[in-house]
Amino acid sequence: MKKFPHRSGVPGFRFAGIAGGLKKNGDKDIGLILADAPCAAAAAFTKNIVKAAPVLIGRKRLRDGCAQAVLVNSGNANACTGSRGMRDAEASCAALARELGIRQGLVLPGSTGVIGVPLPVDKITSAVPRLVRAASPSGAADFCAAIMTTDTFPKIVALEDTVAGRPLRVCGIAKGAGMIMPNMATMLCYIVTDVAIDRKLLSAVLRQQVELTFNRITVDGDMSTNDTVLALASGKSKIDINKVNSITYNIFINILHEVMKRLATLIVKDGEGATKTLVIQVRNARTEGQAKQAAMTVANSPLVKTAFFGQDYNWGRIMAALGRSGAQFAMDRVDIFFNAIQSVKNGQGVERNIPKLQTVMKKGTIAITVDLKAGAQSCEVTTCDLSYDYVKINADYTT
Amino acid sequence: MKKFPHRSGVPGFRFAGIAGGLKKNGDKDIGLILADAPCAAAAAFTKNIVKAAPVLIGRKRLRDGCAQAVLVNSGNANACTGSRGMRDAEASCAALARELGIRQGLVLPGSTGVIGVPLPVDKITSAVPRLVRAASPSGAADFCAAIMTTDTFPKIVALEDTVAGRPLRVCGIAKGAGMIMPNMATMLCYIVTDVAIDRKLLSAVLRQQVELTFNRITVDGDMSTNDTVLALASGKSKIDINKVNSITYNIFINILHEVMKRLATLIVKDGEGATKTLVIQVRNARTEGQAKQAAMTVANSPLVKTAFFGQDYNWGRIMAALGRSGAQFAMDRVDIFFNAIQSVKNGQGVERNIPKLQTVMKKGTIAITVDLKAGAQSCEVTTCDLSYDYVKINADYTT
Numbered sequence: 187m188k189k190f191p192h193r194s195g196v197p198g199f200r201f202a203g204i205a206g207g208l209k210k211n212g213d214k215d216i217g218l219i220l221a222d223a224p225c226a227a228a229a230a231f232t233k234n235i236v237k238a239a240p241v242l243i244g245r246k247r248l249r250d251g252c253a254q255a256v257l258v259n260s261g262n263a264n265a266c267t268g269s270r271g272m273r274d275a276e277a278s279c280a281a282l283a284r285e286l287g288i289r290q291g292l293v294l295p296g297s298t299g300v301i302g303v304p305l306p307v308d309k310i311t312s313a314v315p316r317l318v319r320a321a322s323p324s325g326a327a328d329f330c331a332a333i334m335t336t337d338t339f340p341k342i343v344a345l346e347d348t349v350a351g352r353p354l355r356v357c358g359i360a361k362g363a364g365m366i367m368p369n370m371a372t373m374l375c376y377i378v379t380d381v382a383i384d385r386k387l388l389s390a391v392l393r394q395q396v397e398l399t400f401n402r403i404t405v406d407g408d409m410s411t412n413d414t415v416l417a418l419a420s421g422k423s424k425i426d427i428n429k430v431n432s433i434t435y436n437i438f439i440n441i442l443h444e445v446m447k448r449l450a451t452l453i454v455k456d457g458e459g460a461t462k463t464l465v466i467q468v469r470n471a472r473t474e475g476q477a478k479q480a481a482m483t484v485a486n487s488p489l490v491k492t493a494f495f496g497q498d499y500n501w502g503r504i505m506a507a508l509g510r511s512g513a514q515f516a517m518d519r520v521d522i523f524f525n526a527i528q529s530v531k532n533g534q535g536v537e538r539n540i541p542k543l544q545t546v547m548k549k550g551t552i553a554i555t556v557d558l559k560a561g562a563q564s565c566e567v568t569t570c571d572l573s574y575d576y577v578k579i580n581a582d583y584t585t
Numbered sequence: 586m587k588k589f590p591h592r593s594g595v596p597g598f599r600f601a602g603i604a605g606g607l608k609k610n611g612d613k614d615i616g617l618i619l620a621d622a623p624c625a626a627a628a629a630f631t632k633n634i635v636k637a638a639p640v641l642i643g644r645k646r647l648r649d650g651c652a653q654a655v656l657v658n659s660g661n662a663n664a665c666t667g668s669r670g671m672r673d674a675e676a677s678c679a680a681l682a683r684e685l686g687i688r689q690g691l692v693l694p695g696s697t698g699v700i701g702v703p704l705p706v707d708k709i710t711s712a713v714p715r716l717v718r719a720a721s722p723s724g725a726a727d728f729c730a731a732i733m734t735t736d737t738f739p740k741i742v743a744l745e746d747t748v749a750g751r752p753l754r755v756c757g758i759a760k761g762a763g764m765i766m767p768n769m770a771t772m773l774c775y776i777v778t779d780v781a782i783d784r785k786l787l788s789a790v791l792r793q794q795v796e797l798t799f800n801r802i803t804v805d806g807d808m809s810t811n812d813t814v815l816a817l818a819s820g821k822s823k824i825d826i827n828k829v830n831s832i833t834y835n836i837f838i839n840i841l842h843e844v845m846k847r848l849a850t851l852i853v854k855d856g857e858g859a860t861k862t863l864v865i866q867v868r869n870a871r872t873e874g875q876a877k878q879a880a881m882t883v884a885n886s887p888l889v890k891t892a893f894f895g896q897d898y899n900w901g902r903i904m905a906a907l908g909r910s911g912a913q914f915a916m917d918r919v920d921i922f923f924n925a926i927q928s929v930k931n932g933q934g935v936e937r938n939i940p941k942l943q944t945v946m947k948k949g950t951i952a953i954t955v956d957l958k959a960g961a962q963s964c965e966v967t968t969c970d971l972s973y974d975y976v977k978i979n980a981d982y983t984t
Contacts, residue, residue, distance in 0.1 A: 236908030301901020302934040502700020509635030
């Protein structure tokens with residue numbers, strides 16, 4: 187497995203990103219992914235009860251596992267916009283379908299931005315011809331720019347491998363920033379690949395990998411109304427991966443996992459105001475659910491997050507978060523390590539290591555390993571710290 | 586029911602608070618409540634699995650529902666301190682018991698402050714004679730000062746009523762600030778009353794009122810290892826309230842509720858860095874549990890809290906928090922009001938009210954009322970916003 191330049195493209199796909207006037211500052215805000223032909227498609231959507239119009243439409247259109255185009259805007263989430271929001275999303279997709287001469291059901295909408303404001307649908311429909319003309323195999327970076335909101339850097343991961351001398355490519359493009367939480371809050375991720383895969387199998391492997399990657403990151407515990415991870419497979423490589431657990435299948439799964447894992451980590455690194463990446467691993471919990479619950483509770487604790495921002499060595503806040511997580515354990519058996527240096531032994535601080543641990547607090551990435559000694563199940567969650575800038579970004583966002 | 590000056594005291598009790606050198610700045614840090622004789626006592630403790638030594642000892646000593654003295658220190662939580670922490674708390678209580686000439690089991694310990702640092706027990710034991718000498722019926726303010734940590738103002742509520750011409754008094758003293766959450770995180774509250782009440786009944790009414798008051802406030806969703814609400818009843822008023830639902834009983838319950846509710850609200854007002862008080866009421870949920878879960882999810886959402894800090898009118902974040910709360914409802918039926926001005930009608934923003942709602946965002950206290958139209962159960966939760974100062978206070982706390 188190795189990186190490839192995303193400008194060299196993924197066979198079967200073109201991308202575009204243009205400025206359509208939805209972002210006040212004139213940045214790119216309308217993006218397109220266009221497949222040469224209808225192809226296998228699968229998605230995982232937000233579990234939030236409050237779902238944006240594009241999520242409701244995308245879910246319906248993906249029932250047949252087939253799509254050809256993705257039309258995404260930033261600057262407006264088209265969420266909590268009622269029947270008007272549904273009509274607006276459908277009208278945007280219809281304009282694109284007409285321009286492309288394809289069936290409307292093959293177009294999937296996506297939106298990210300402020301909630302509860304009607305979508306400026308005219309801006310989108312009038313930009314469609316220009317958007318289609320701009321589509322190019324090398325346009326992933328433009329598409330990525332068009333879906334960004336408070337992101338501070340683009341998130342594109344392109345990895346390939348070879349099967350019997352032929353290349354197999356997976357390219358993922360994501361936006362994240364705030365409101366990231368298990369079940370993928372305010373996060374859009376589009377994955378394109380040239381493998382040939384059955385639509386049902388694509389759906390199954392996507393869900394499996396979402397659980398292992400995007401559902402194990404969190405920025406602030408919030409979950410958005412718009413989260414989507416969508417995968418499209420063109421089949422252009424003629425590499426068939428439908429034989430589960432075959433060598434070819436495993437090569438594909440490994441690449442897919444790595445693309446999604448790296449994108450998830452990039453999203454945390456770009457968490458709103460983040461200055462540190464925290465990798466929290468809970469080991470030896472009684473159940474896998476308790477391991478995840480314990481790791482997530484530590485990851486989302488404002489007291490834990492602000493301590494790391496302040497580079498303040500304070501393991502007591504981790505113990506307190508573990509203790510309220512719902513995981514079952516004996517407090518006098520817990521061990522905690524920061525970057526492999528022992529911080530807590532059997533529930534009490536290891537005083538001789540404090541100078542070393544204070545040094546660890548200055549690192550940009552810190553691995554916090556918790557051994558509950560209560561069972562045999564583990565879970566790793568990645569998060570970031572909570573800084574002044576998180577408050578600043580989110581206190582000012584809509585104004 | 587009316588206020589009384591806490592300096593005039595509650596018959597049967599004396600209070601003290603002195604500086605013992607646990608706080609580096611020389612502020613008061615050791616407090617005492619002393620009853621004239623053993624009296625009825627009950628407490629509600631943290632539900633965190635990680636419990637501080639004084640909680641473990643207090644829980645054990647209260648099995649007989651009887652106590653005479655409470656010894657509390659700030660500056661050190663005596664949590665995650667293992668068997669040494671237990672010995673230290675016992676030694677502190679033993680020193681007080683010796684000084685008073687009472688049985689050690691009648692002394693209840695309490696601690697608040699940094700976790701995982703051994704209690705400076707010598708400072709406490711050597712301060713005990715001075716502490717006892719300082720005890721006075723008018724000393725509630727001293728006791729209150731001695732239990733404060735990051736609190737910015739003292740929290741004392743003293744209310745009385747009359748029964749057949751005789752006064753009945755309840756005085757509550759609390760500390761809070763950060764880490765406040767249902768189940769009473771990092772919060773100490775001591776309530777004294779002169780009614781005559783059976784210890785089992787005292788325990789039952791205390792638990793009932795904790796659920797209706799302290800368990801319905803939250804600052805940051807964290808829960809501490811030390812939380813305690815303790816009530817002591819001297820019986821000195823000779824007013825017997827053991828007849829459940831009698832007029833006298835109801836007078837007492839009303840006063841107790843009001844003391845606890847007012848203290849809970851003061852704790853939220855003094856939430857770390859708080860600039861606003863948010864009263865979130867969820868109406869017409871399917872179950873009471875869902876009503877509470879929905880209100881708590883909104884109250885603990887960092888995105889909601891930062892929006893209020895920024896005075897940024899953003900109802901979409903409330904909808905998003907409701908949608909991930911676990912409460913069941915139809916998103917296109919939800920109504921939301923800010924100080925009785927309608928913000929959301931059937932899941933969509935009420936645009937004509939935006940100017941009025943932007944004005945509401947500038948208020949110090951904002952009532953957010955959510956009607957889910959999914960059932961008949963309600964719950965009200967009080968919280969505060971999330972500001973730069975929350976981050977500052979918590980990034981720097983132990984250093």
